[in-house]
Structure formats: C-alpha cells, structure tokens
Amino acid sequence: DSGVTQTPKHLITATGQRVTLRCSPRSGDLSVYWYQQSLDQGLQFLIQYYNGEERAKGNILERFSAQQFPDLHSELNLSSLELGDSALYFCASSTGTGNGYTFGSGTRLTVV
Amino acid sequence: GIQVEQSPPDLILQEGANSTLRCNFSDSVNNLQWFHQNPWGQLINLFYIPSGTKQNGRLSATTVATERYSLLYISSSQTTDSGVYFCAVVYSGNTPLVFGKGTRLSVIA
Numbered sequence: 346d347s348g349v350t351q352t353p354k355h356l357i358t359a360t361g362q363r364v365t366l367r368c369s370p371r372s373g374d375l376s377v378y379w380y381q382q383s384l385d386q387g388l389q390f391l392i393q394y395y396n397g398e399e400r401a402k403g404n405i406l407e408r409f410s411a412q413q414f415p416d417l418h419s420e421l422n423l424s425s426l427e428l429g430d431s432a433l434y435f436c437a438s439s440t441g442t443g444n445g446y447t448f449g450s451g452t453r454l455t456v457v
Numbered sequence: 458g459i460q461v462e463q464s465p466p467d468l469i470l471q472e473g474a475n476s477t478l479r480c481n482f483s484d485s486v487n488n489l490q491w492f493h494q495n496p497w498g499q500l501i502n503l504f505y506i507p508s509g510t511k512q513n514g515r516l517s518a519t520t521v522a523t524e525r526y527s528l529l530y531i532s533s534s535q536t537t538d539s540g541v542y543f544c545a546v547v548y549s550g551n552t553p554l555v556f557g558k559g560t561r562l563s564v565i566a
Contacts, residue, residue, distance in 0.1 A: 347502075378553050388543070388556045401553055433498055441551040444488060448500040 348372065351436050351449035359457055363424040366452045370417055370438030376400070377419040378446070379411060382433040394419055395441055426456045459484045459548050463557035470534050470564050478529040478560045480544030488547035489520050490554065491529050495540045503529070503542075534564045 348371035358364055370377050379391040381404075390403035394413035405411075408426075413419045423430060437448045460483040470476055482489070491503040504511050504518040506527065511518050515534075520527040531538055541561050545554040 376551060387558045388545075388554075390553045390555070393553050395551060400551065403553065435500060437554070439551075445502075445505045446488075446490060446545075446547075446554050447502065448492070450499055453498065 347447045347449060349436060349438050349447050349449035351434075351452050353452060354450065355453050355455075357455045357457060358426060360426055360428060362426050362456075363422065364426065364454065366421040366423070366434055366436075366454075368419045368421070368436030368438075368449060370419070370436075371447050374438035374440055374447070375417065376439045376441045377413055377417070378437040378439075379405075379419070379421050380435040380437065382435065382451075383429075384432070388435065391421070423454070428456050430454065431456045459486070459546060459555050461544060461546055461555055461557035463542075463544050463560050465560060466558065467561045468563070470562065472534060472536060472564055472566050474534050474564075475530070475532045476534060476562070478531070478542055478544075478562075480527040480529070480557055482525050482527075482544075482546050484525070484548065486522065486525075486546040487549050488554075489527055490545050491518055491527070492543040492545065493538075493540050494543060494559070500543075531562075534562075536564045536566055538562060539564045 350369040375396045380388040391405040393401040433451045439446045462481045508522040541559040545556045
C-alpha cells in the first residue's frame with residue numbers, strides 16, 4: 346500500500362456520461378497530481394492542486410475538472426465522455442518540496 | 458519545457474541476463490524517480506535518486522546530475538521484472554513529474 350488511495354479501481358460507463366474519480370493523498374502530503382495514461386502511452390500530466398488551490402495545469406480537456414477539498418482529498422470530474430477518454434487515471438501526492446512522489450494504484454476507466 | 462528521453466524503447470532479455478536502461482534529461486532537475494509499471498498497470502516507485510547511486514537488491518540506479526542522465530541497472534533478471542520502466546523528473550520544488558516514454562522490458566524464461 347503506497348498510502349495514496351484511489352477509488353474506484355475500475356469504472357465502465359457509456360459515452361456522454363459523467364464520472365468522478367477520487368483520490369486520498371498520503372498523510373501529510375499537501376500536493377495532489379492527476380495523470381492520464383492512454384493505452385500503451387506514457388503518463389500525461391493533467392492538473393495539480395496544492396493545499397486546496399490549483400497550482401498547475403497540463404493537457405487537461407475543458408470537459409475535465411478537478412478540485413481539492415479541505416481534508417486534502419481530490420476529485421477529478423470527467424464529463425461528456427468519449428471513447429478516447431478510456432485510460433488509466435493516476436493520482437499522485439507529494440509534500441510539495443519536490444522530494445518524492447507517491448502514486449496510487451489508478452482508476453481504469455472504460456467508455457463504451 | 459523539460460524533455461526526458463529513455464532508451465532503449467524496447468528490450469527483450471533471457472532470464473538471468475543483466476541490463477542497463479538510460480534516461481537523459483534536458484535541464485537541471487530537483488528530483489528524479491524510476492518507476493516500474495507491472496503488467497497489471499500498477500506504478501511502483503523504485504528509486505528516488507536526484508544524484509548519486511543507490512541499490513535495492515538486484516536493482517541499482519545512478520544519476521549524474523551534472524551530465525543530465527540516469528541509469529537503471531537490473532541484474533540477474535527474472536520474469537517478474539517484465540513491464541515498463543519509467544524515468545520521471547521534477548524541474549523545481551513543487552511542480553509535476555515529467556515522464557519519459559518508458560522502456561518496455563520483457564524477460565523470457
């Protein structure tokens with residue numbers, strides 16, 4: 346167990362639907378990062394939150410949004426889903442000093 | 458932004474063989490990590506190694522920050538070592554990890 350918890354582990358949904366992925370960071374970590382990994386691809390950075398505030402944005406679609414709550418857990422919302430959104434979505438956390446990033450086990454999203 | 462290049466992209470080994478994976482990065486980094494993604498998709502942190510050398514069992518890693526590269530050594534490979542090995546770097550403190558495209562390793566019995 347890495348200490349970063351992601352739920353659900355698997356999600357199957359239809360095109361056009363909306364889903365929410367949840368991430369609880371490792372205890373004491375203030376930064377949360379979301380990454381997308383499409384089939385046989387590398388990890389693409391989506392968005393970062395630090396202590397409740399958006400800190401950095403990567404290649405995140407307008408249909409996607411995220412937030413970090415006061416208890417530091419984060420949610421990634423994906424709407425108007427398309428077949429191409431099928432991917433592994435990872436959450437990572439860190440203290441915010443750049444010293445060591447820990448990844449959750451991922452959520453595998455399948456859009457049918 | 459910072460570029461991370463990994464080589465080779467694919468590697469096939471006979472069980473028991475040794476291998477060296479390379480990661481080049483285009484700028485000074487604050488942090489460098491090696492990850493193993495197993496066939497089930499889990500990302501496992503192998504090393505946090507912004508500089509110097511570390512060893513963990515059959516795996517070891519060396520980062521030469523001044524020359525902007527890192528090496529991951531796998532000795533006496535086993536079939537369970539199969540998967541994709543990613544190098545990822547951080548440009549400065551509180552910023553996202555930037556990943557290379559990975560090296561896909563297949564160890565054959």
